[in-house]
Amino acid sequence: MPCLNYQRQEQIAVISRAGAPAEPIPAFLQELMTALRRARDDAEVTAIVFANILSADGGIAAPEVDDLEDACAAVEDSAKPVIAALEGVLIGPALELALACRWRVGAPGCVLGFTEVKIGLMPSPGAIKRLLRRMGAQATLEALTTGAFLGAEEAAEAGLVDALGADALAAALVFAREPADREEGPENDLATRPAPPPDAAQFAIFRAKTAAKARGQLAPVRIVDAVEALCAAPAEESRRRVRAWFDECRDGEQHKALMHVSVAQREARTVPDLPPDTAALPIRTAAVIGAGTMGGGIAMNFANAGIPVILLEVSGDALERGMALVRKNYEASVKRGSQDSKRAEAALRLIRGATEYAQLAQADIIVEAVFEDMQVKREVFARLDEVAAPHAILATNTSTLDIDAIAASTSRPAQVVGTHFFSPANIMKLLENVRGKATSAQVIRTVMDLGRVLGKVVVLAGNADGFIGNRMLMFYGLEAEFLLEEGATPERIDRVMEDFGFAMGPLAVRDLAGNDVGLLVRRSRTLPADERWSPVLGRMVAAGRLGQKAGKGFYRYEGRTRIPDPEAVAIIESVSAEMGITRREIPAQEILDRLLHALVNAGAQLVEEGVALRSGDVDTVYINGYGFPAWRGGPMYWAEQHGLDRVVVTARKLAALHGARWGPAPLLLRAAARGRWR
Numbered sequence: 001m002p003c004l005n006y007q008r009q010e011q012i013a014v015i016s017r018a019g020a021p022a023e024p025i026p027a028f029l030q031e032l033m034t035a036l037r038r039a040r041d042d043a044e045v046t047a048i049v050f051a052n053i054l055s056a057d058g059g060i061a062a063p064e065v066d067d068l069e070d071a072c073a074a075v076e077d078s079a080k081p082v083i084a085a086l087e088g089v090l091i092g093p094a095l096e097l098a099l100a101c102r103w104r105v106g107a108p109g110c111v112l113g114f115t116e117v118k119i120g121l122m123p124s125p126g127a128i129k130r131l132l133r134r135m136g137a138q139a140t141l142e143a144l145t146t147g148a149f150l151g152a153e154e155a156a157e158a159g160l161v162d163a164l165g166a167d168a169l170a171a172a173l174v175f176a177r178e179p180a181d182r183e184e185g186p187e188n189d190l191a192t193r194p195a196p197p198p199d200a201a202q203f204a205i206f207r208a209k210t211a212a213k214a215r216g217q218l219a220p221v222r223i224v225d226a227v228e229a230l231c232a233a234p235a236e237e238s239r240r241r242v243r244a245w246f247d248e249c250r251d252g253e254q255h256k257a258l259m260h261v262s263v264a265q266r267e268a269r270t271v272p273d274l275p276p277d278t279a280a281l282p283i284r285t286a287a288v289i290g291a292g293t294m295g296g297g298i299a300m301n302f303a304n305a306g307i308p309v310i311l312l313e314v315s316g317d318a319l320e321r322g323m324a325l326v327r328k329n330y331e332a333s334v335k336r337g338s339q340d341s342k343r344a345e346a347a348l349r350l351i352r353g354a355t356e357y358a359q360l361a362q363a364d365i366i367v368e369a370v371f372e373d374m375q376v377k378r379e380v381f382a383r384l385d386e387v388a389a390p391h392a393i394l395a396t397n398t399s400t401l402d403i404d405a406i407a408a409s410t411s412r413p414a415q416v417v418g419t420h421f422f423s424p425a426n427i428m429k430l431l432e433n434v435r436g437k438a439t440s441a442q443v444i445r446t447v448m449d450l451g452r453v454l455g456k457v458v459v460l461a462g463n464a465d466g467f468i469g470n471r472m473l474m475f476y477g478l479e480a481e482f483l484l485e486e487g488a489t490p491e492r493i494d495r496v497m498e499d500f501g502f503a504m505g506p507l508a509v510r511d512l513a514g515n516d517v518g519l520l521v522r523r524s525r526t527l528p529a530d531e532r533w534s535p536v537l538g539r540m541v542a543a544g545r546l547g548q549k550a551g552k553g554f555y556r557y558e559g560r561t562r563i564p565d566p567e568a569v570a571i572i573e574s575v576s577a578e579m580g581i582t583r584r585e586i587p588a589q590e591i592l593d594r595l596l597h598a599l600v601n602a603g604a605q606l607v608e609e610g611v612a613l614r615s616g617d618v619d620t621v622y623i624n625g626y627g628f629p630a631w632r633g634g635p636m637y638w639a640e641q642h643g644l645d646r647v648v649v650t651a652r653k654l655a656a657l658h659g660a661r662w663g664p665a666p667l668l669l670r671a672a673a674r675g676r677w678r
């Protein structure tokens with residue numbers, strides 16, 4: 001079956017998609033070339049229009065880069081101008097083909113995404129060159145290193161889209177009928193216009209910024225190299241160099257890891273045991289209980305997705321404080337440039353404050369984010385049970401409590417589910433949903449789909465202590481404290497983990513979350529008889545070192561800048577002395593292995609117990625909620641690449657030190673024997 005249709009509309013050749021899903025790329029490109037030749041050979045044809053053949057759902061899968069570059073060159077070199085009508089989402093090869101056209105006419109909703117960097121790649125050298133000519137070096141660098149999506153209007157401003165039209169095809173045909181009007185003078189001939197001259201200072205600044213942000217990632221750095229080379233060196237030589245970097249990225253470990261992440265994130269949305277015909281409930285209005293740190297951010301998620309949301313607090317004062325925080329967060333996101341002020345205002349208008357439960361009667365979903373206290377939560381859920389619509393989903397944002405115990409305070413446990421957002425909830429990508437034993441298939445389907453509505457990466461966890469993420473964090477965080485007892489400093493541990501690629505080391509994270517909060521969680525738990533807590537955390541709290549908010553914790557702080565603090569180290573040393581531990585210099589490799597292997601083993605236990613559905617879900621949680629470097633594929637993927645047997649060895653050592661639970665999970669042992677998780 002052909003991928004493409006070829007039609008004449010008067011003197012214009014219109015190439016459109018042939019209904020059926022497009023064939024894999026080689027057939028698509030071949031047909032495109034055939035169609036171009038046909039238009040070339042038809043003396044009456046004056047211009048060619050690509051009618052919506054390029055959007056991402058057209059299935060232009062990754063082609064051989066040489067084939068793609070040849071096709072782009074043929075489009076660009078066509079003596080008869082080619083005009084692309086852009087609709088939907090354009091990324092990758094489709095976008096490269098569009099950029100090779102003489103003009104692009106976009107529907108208002110079209111989106112152009114330079115997403116290669118997100119999977120460890122860069123666009124082909126030809127595409128970078130075309131971008132450079134149209135947008136200049138700075139905008140090209142920004143777009144390619146961030147993987148930005150540009151909406152139709154932004155793309156028009158950047159010079160990538162030449163006109164907008166509600167009916168992109170009709171507008172493209174207008175363009176095609178009057179090419180003479182737009183006939184290019186030398187300054188308009190983008191195909192031959194030279195790349196803008198390089199600006200060494202500009203590149204130096206951008207390179208430093210990128211290196212700092214990329215921390216170990218190859219593709220963003222290579223993109224800067226490529227853009228600079230294409231601006232500077234003679235054409236043929238620069239092309240060769242850029243092509244070598246392109247190959248380096250495409251054939252490298254990081255691309256493989258990021259592809260794993262992308263597949264894992266997609267797979268995480270599926271829940272194998274739900275009946276296939278389970279339909280999600282429509283979410284038209286939402287409510288959030290509690291306007292504290294989390295509640296306000298959760299409400300922002302709904303509002304940003306265009307869903308009206310009621311934010312309920314205990315009193316007018318508390319509500320005013322919460323709303324002020326929401327407003328401040330919107331102002332911050334406008335300042336940061338992540339939201340324009342019009343959108344922020346529109347979203348803010350969708351958030352309505354309330355202090356009366358009766359106002360919740362319309363909500364399709366109610367997310368509770370009150371204090372982490374079972375009694376308080378049970379009271380709130382009992383109230384919700386009285387006022388909520390019969391179909392309403394009653395969700396809790398608890399990070400540690402038992403979902404079933406909360407559900408038991410209602411007459412409808414099938415409607416109760418965990419929706420665990422991460423802080424700050426308006427920014428962090430992860431949504432860890434938690435199913436209770438009674439949660440219905442429809443409710444699970446709805447909260448899984450909600451992830452997509454809210455722009456989150458979503459994972460389903462079982463209702464077990466700490467769910468997926470916090471259970472793993474517990475082992476990882478404890479191990480960091482044991483390493484402190486044995487001789488490491490906070491600075492040393494954090495540097496090792498940050499050099500590995502974590503956004504923040506474990507002790508800096510503790511200081512951020514608040515050491516008192518960590519201690520409180522700890523006090524609500526009991527450990528197996530053969531385990532112990534490290535006294536380090538308690539000592540920090542006792543010394544008033546609560547973390548960033550107190551200006552001191554495992555570090556001292558000037559603003560948000562952390563500074564190694566001999567006083568904190570002295571507290572740690574005194575703990576070692578009391579415990580009779582002779583402190584030693586712990587090699588970086590040992591720090592890395594002990595922390596990461598503890599994490600991986602905890603992940604294996606979760607998969608074994610069915611708390612996580614698959615090892616890829618564990619990776620998804622850790623990357624999107626806990627700062628694990630995506631380009632290493634997540635802890636489970638990383639372990640598979642670096643030797644599951646090494647994890648077994650470490651886990652055995654840790655079990656001897658800290659207790660049986662630290663020993664290798666049976667799943668880990670089986671996987672190590674195979675060399676892979678499944």
Ligand code: NAI
Nearest residue numbers: 290291292293294295313314369370371372397398399423
């Ligand atoms: P918070 O203390 O900042 O806010 C709680 C808010 O709930 C307060 O404004 C309080 O006035 C309000 N509240 C208390 N009882 C209420 C009631 N009966 N009705 C209405 N409002 C009531 O707490 P935070 O940090 O926002 O945590 C909320 C929930 O989210 C907790 O379950 C927590 O474990 C969870 N969570 C917190 C994270 C964090 O990083 N702070 C991360 C993920 C989950």
